[in-house]
Structures are given as C-alpha cells and as structure tokens.
Amino acid sequence: MTAGPRRVVTPSSVQEVAEQVLRAAQDGERVRMAGTGHSFTPVAATDGVLLLPGRLTGVRAVDPEAGTVTVEAGCPLRALNEALLARGLSLANMGDIQVQTVAGAVQTGTHGTGRDVGGMAAQVAGLELVLADGQLVTCTRELPGGGVTGSDGGDVNLLDAARVGLGALGVLTAVTFAVVPAFLLAAREEAMTWSQVISRLDEFTADNEHFEFYWFPHSEGCLTKRNNRTDGPASPLPRWRYLLDDEVLSNSLFGATCRIGKRAPAVIPTVNAIAAKALGARSYSDAAYRVFTSPRRVRFKEEEYAIPRAALSDVLAEVRALFRRRDWRISFPIEVRVTPPDEVWLSTAYGRDSAYIAIHVFHATAHEDYFRDVEAVMTSVGGRPHWGKMHTRDAAYLAEVYPRFGDFVALRDRLDPERRFGNDYLTRVLGP
Numbered sequence: 001m002t003a004g005p006r007r008v009v010t011p012s013s014v015q016e017v018a019e020q021v022l023r024a025a026q027d028g029e030r031v032r033m034a035g036t037g038h039s040f041t042p043v044a045a046t047d048g049v050l051l052l053p054g055r056l057t058g059v060r061a062v063d064p065e066a067g068t069v070t071v072e073a074g075c076p077l078r079a080l081n082e083a084l085l086a087r088g089l090s091l092a093n094m095g096d097i098q099v100q101t102v103a104g105a106v107q108t109g110t111h112g113t114g115r116d117v118g119g120m121a122a123q124v125a126g127l128e129l130v131l132a133d134g135q136l137v138t139c140t141r142e143l144p145g146g147g148v149t150g151s152d153g154g155d156v157n158l159l160d161a162a163r164v165g166l167g168a169l170g171v172l173t174a175v176t177f178a179v180v181p182a183f184l185l186a187a188r189e190e191a192m193t194w195s196q197v198i199s200r201l202d203e204f205t206a207d208n209e210h211f212e213f214y215w216f217p218h219s220e221g222c223l224t225k226r227n228n229r230t231d232g233p234a235s236p237l238p239r240w241r242y243l244l245d246d247e248v249l250s251n252s253l254f255g256a257t258c259r260i261g262k263r264a265p266a267v268i269p270t271v272n273a274i275a276a277k278a279l280g281a282r283s284y285s286d287a288a289y290r291v292f293t294s295p296r297r298v299r300f301k302e303e304e305y306a307i308p309r310a311a312l313s314d315v316l317a318e319v320r321a322l323f324r325r326r327d328w329r330i331s332f333p334i335e336v337r338v339t340p341p342d343e344v345w346l347s348t349a350y351g352r353d354s355a356y357i358a359i360h361v362f363h364a365t366a367h368e369d370y371f372r373d374v375e376a377v378m379t380s381v382g383g384r385p386h387w388g389k390m391h392t393r394d395a396a397y398l399a400e401v402y403p404r405f406g407d408f409v410a411l412r413d414r415l416d417p418e419r420r421f422g423n424d425y426l427t428r429v430l431g432p
C-alpha cells in the first residue's frame, strides 16, 4: 500500500476521531482510517487525512454471558485472541494471520475456512462508527439502524451494510464480536495427490469443521489441512518441529526458493514437487487461534476470488488446464478454502455457499498474465474478488455479482454525499 496523505493523525479517543472527520470537512479534505496496511489493494490510501489505529487498541468490554467482546477498532487480532483466551473465550473462526487490526480485517471481509462459521464480518454483532457529519452511531443486531434513518423514515440495516464497508460509510471506532467458549482444535495435515483431493472434495468439506488445501502448481502434490474440535488435552507441536516446518520450510527456505525461482524459473516445477512432499504429515492440537494462524514472512502479491461452492471442482480443473496451456512458472501454492453463506451486503460470501481460490506470486515476480487469466476463469462463474487483494473489477461488474450492491451505494450516497471517505479505489469499485 502506498499513500500520500496531507496529514497523518493517530487519534486516541472516539471524540478525537469525530473532531478529525469534522476538521477534514471544514478543510475540504478527504479522510480515511487505515489498519496495518496488510491489504494488497490501495483500499486504505488517501490524499487527505490519514488516521492511524495505534492509539485505539484497547479491549472495552467482555461479556461472557452474552458471548460478546467489544474492542477498539485498532486492536490487533493477536491482542484480541490473547485477551479472549485469558477469559476462556475465542473467535469461532479466523484467517491465516493475526497481525491485522479488527477494523481492517472486518472492513475487507477477511475470512478463513469453515463449514459452519463464516468470516470475520459474519462474527460481528455490533459496530460503533463516526459518520461523515461527525455523528457517532452504534448498530447492533437488535438495533441494526443505529441512529440512522432511512429515506422512507425507517431504520436502515447499517450493521449489515457497514460490516464489510471498505471504510466507505464511516470510521469504525469499536467492533463487537460474538464469541464462543475457548476451544482446542486438532490439526491433521497430510500430503495428497490432486486427484485424491478433487475426488473427495465434498467429503472433506462436509466432514470437517475447517478444511483447506494447497495445490503446488506444476505438480500433482497437494497439502491438505483438516482442523476439528477436540476435548484435548492440547498437544502443540514441539518447538523444534514448529521451527522446522513453519519458520524454516514455510518461510526461510521457501523465501530462498522463491528467490532462486525468480532467477531460474525452469527449476520451479521440480522445487514445487519436492516442497509438496517436504511438508509431510503432522498432527497436533492447540488453542484455536494458534491452529488457524501461522507466520507469513515471505513477501508476495495475491489475488483471491470467492466463487459459488458448487462450481469449485470445475473451476479448479479449468485453472489447472491453464497451467498446461501457458508457460508460467509459479512457486507459490494455490490456496483453496470454503465458507457458509452470510447476510453481510458486500461480503464475498453474501447469500451463497462459497469457495475461495487464492493465487500468489513472489513480490518481485511479474503477476499480470497469471492474475489476469485466472481472474477470467473466476469471473466466468460470477466470482467476487476479495476487497483487500489484487483484482481488476469495477463497479459495473460488482453490481452484477452483489445483489445488495445498489442498496450499499444508495446508503453511501445518503451517509457520505460529499465522499469525505472516498479514494481512487472506492471510485473504481463503488462508483463516483
């Protein structure tokens, strides 16, 4: 992410956020709040006032009986996970890393894999946000409109609109998550061949609470991950195994092979075939968030699409066929995940059982041809791009694949008619 803001402010209170929004309006500036900058798109960028999250990171309230936690918008996911575990609670599902802020993760629809529980936004039970006129509103599942009245005089469903809001409807100051009692996950990781995985896809996604797999391009090799609840006791990976697999093989050695692959692309198919086997079978169990997440230290570029779950096998076959037709040499495995439908207007899983296909290249490698051709396959089945990852879609396309897109844009027109929270990316994906 690159941004050229005129002013950078790190607010330490809700009031200060509201003051900054009003001051930006007086100065005729645009304003955006950023998270940790982990998006691959310029979704957080601004040429006006950039609000940084570093002093809005606290845990406000934990209510074990209601099963909710309210944290300030800039709270890093790791801090949230640790605070919850200390109180015997947990998020029910999450993505691959835990360095993002809660607001940043929620606003772009960050997700993991799950049969029963969806992404971060699906677990949001309430939001507090500052609107373009400086007004502070709170929306919950019980009072979805918060203080906002619709054009017909009734409540608008601000919670479902603003959960994945791309920062376009307001600056989030706090997020309330629905949480569950802390639980252990038993992880079972196993190498399989492509045909083994594809022939058993329905079984794996139905039988496991969290199933995902990685396919190593140019090879038959896949790494499957099945995570399910267990009563324990926890048996985490021994430190040496964690260091070998997650730090050395998945990061240090993988980074080195990416650099070699950049200089000598011809070696990539051989390296991928070896890598698929090197990350062999392992089983362990640990607190859920420690199983969901792992360190990612190799820099990369990423495109990810959500497609209808029913199309997954055909789409994967089509992507694999592309590799036969093109002379690409791709080091990074392709990641495949699933989630159930949710009701969040701009969530990639809105209203449909979804499968996610994520493709990556080493940060120093050209991505254009690969991302363009895979994107064409995804869009042929009504795919929805991850809002924080690279894609070339515009508002006209997105209006076709999101049934509530028009409602979102209409709400944006009313809440932010002057586009106080606008930026170039939002102009492309939401319209002027």
Ligand SMILES: Cc1cc2nc3c(=O)[nH]c(=O)nc-3n(C[C@H](O)[C@H](O)[C@H](O)COP(=O)(O)OP(=O)(O)OC[C@H]3O[C@@H](n4cnc5c(N)ncnc54)[C@H](O)[C@@H]3O)c2cc1C
Binding pocket: 032, 033, 034, 035, 036, 037, 038, 039, 040, 043, 044, 045, 053, 073, 074, 095, 096, 097, 099, 100, 101, 102, 103, 104, 105, 106, 107, 108, 109, 110, 111, 112, 166, 167, 168, 170, 171, 172, 173, 296, 386, 388, 389
């Ligand atoms: C290594 C890596 C691994 C990843 N793994 C996954 C994964 O497993 N699953 C997945 O779905 N994604 C994944 N992502 C993508 C990542 O989760 C999203 O891009 C996420 O939005 C980044 O959060 P952030 O805190 O860095 O927010 P930023 O990228 O800084 O901002 C994202 C958006 O949130 C808005 N925003 C932030 N704070 C506020 C606020 N207070 N109020 C209003 N708007 C706000 C910003 O304006 C911007 O629009 C990964 C990214 C990386 C780099």
